[in-house]
Amino acid sequence: MAANLPLSPITHHFCLRSGFGSRALTTHRFCSPSFLISSPCFIGLTGLGSASQLRARRSLISSAVATNSMLHDVGATVAVLGGAYALVVSFESLTKRNVIQQSLSRKLVHILSGLLFVLAWPIFSGSSEARYFAAFVPLVNGLRLVINGLSLSPNSTLIKSVTREGRPEELLKGPLFYVLALLISVVFFWRDSPIGMMSLAMMCGGDGIADIMGRKYGSVKIPYNPRKSWAGSISMFIFGFSISIGLLYYYSSLGYLDMNWGTTFQRVAIVSMVATVVESLPITDQLDDNVSVPLATILAAYLSFGN
Ligand SMILES: Nc1ccn([C@@H]2O[C@H](COP(=O)(O)OP(=O)(O)OP(=O)(O)O)[C@@H](O)[C@H]2O)c(=O)n1
Numbered sequence: 001m002a003a004n005l006p007l008s009p010i011t012h013h014f015c016l017r018s019g020f021g022s023r024a025l026t027t028h029r030f031c032s033p034s035f036l037i038s039s040p041c042f043i044g045l046t047g048l049g050s051a052s053q054l055r056a057r058r059s060l061i062s063s064a065v066a067t068n069s070m071l072h073d074v075g076a077t078v079a080v081l082g083g084a085y086a087l088v089v090s091f092e093s094l095t096k097r098n099v100i101q102q103s104l105s106r107k108l109v110h111i112l113s114g115l116l117f118v119l120a121w122p123i124f125s126g127s128s129e130a131r132y133f134a135a136f137v138p139l140v141n142g143l144r145l146v147i148n149g150l151s152l153s154p155n156s157t158l159i160k161s162v163t164r165e166g167r168p169e170e171l172l173k174g175p176l177f178y179v180l181a182l183l184i185s186v187v188f189f190w191r192d193s194p195i196g197m198m199s200l201a202m203m204c205g206g207d208g209i210a211d212i213m214g215r216k217y218g219s220v221k222i223p224y225n226p227r228k229s230w231a232g233s234i235s236m237f238i239f240g241f242s243i244s245i246g247l248l249y250y251y252s253s254l255g256y257l258d259m260n261w262g263t264t265f266q267r268v269a270i271v272s273m274v275a276t277v278v279e280s281l282p283i284t285d286q287l288d289d290n291v292s293v294p295l296a297t298i299l300a301a302y303l304s305f306g307n
């Protein structure tokens, strides 16, 4: 627990404005004890040196903190990139050994990649640049998909675990749109907004489960779209809603979100319903689900929660 150190007016205003009150001082680099000790107000109170000496000390501490954050984020990026590679290789191995079918492998990679990516966001530092380090992961995977999709250097592992029929050009559709959705969520919304994480909950968790449950139990089709079923859509709503609530609770408990739980359940239910209805529409040939579902979720969540 950080000591309640006296803050310089600027630091105090910044820490409180950015929602980092005393309980979260240790979670944000500009409100961490090392930065506070260097603030002129604290030093002025304790008479620890001339103002110019103290400013020099403060800039030294600030650059040390910035370097520390960058090394932290480089490590987190390498770890998450390794996790992404390990996930794809693992499912390719299961498919190659006929432990699971290729279609199920693709859906499990669809469900797990994005959700594990969102769950990994807190391992990045509290710096304002952290989101761009995190964005490097979908960016690299997007480039992998393009390079393999154009058969510039075919990678059978990726093609086996991520395509329906083993054709490289498939990588340039659903999987590429999927990775772009991850990139947009992390860069524009990150962990301090419910919008990005909800769009991934519906695209990864909801749409992924809809496919698995729909193929298995989807005998009763939706009247306006015979390619989709009530079982698939109801599953999408239930799992998308549940995963969204789980992610919002996860990020609230870590101090990144401050949700009004009296209204959050209804708002999430509305957003989940909008995403589920959009996914059920007969527009897949014109607009991939990995575009329509996250877009619909982002719009509905923005209107429901604000930015
Ligand atoms: N609401 C839904 C969604 C999917 N499905 C079942 O799951 C299959 C694939 O669904 P879809 O979401 O269209 O998967 P694709 O996007 O085509 O596959 P991928 O995401 O792997 O590209 C459908 O043909 C259908 O049998 C369903 O019954 N009801």
Ligand SMILES: C/C(=C\CO)CCC[C@H](C)CCC[C@H](C)CCCC(C)C
Pocket (backbone or CB within 6 Å): 080, 081, 083, 084, 087, 088, 106, 107, 109, 110, 112, 113, 114, 116, 117, 120, 137, 138, 141, 161, 162, 163, 174, 175, 178, 179, 182, 290
């Ligand atoms: C099959 C897919 C979509 C079709 O609907 C998913 C494609 C997934 C990519 C090939 C890999 C994406 C990896 C993520 C960017 C990072 C995951 C990190 C996590 C820790 C495993």
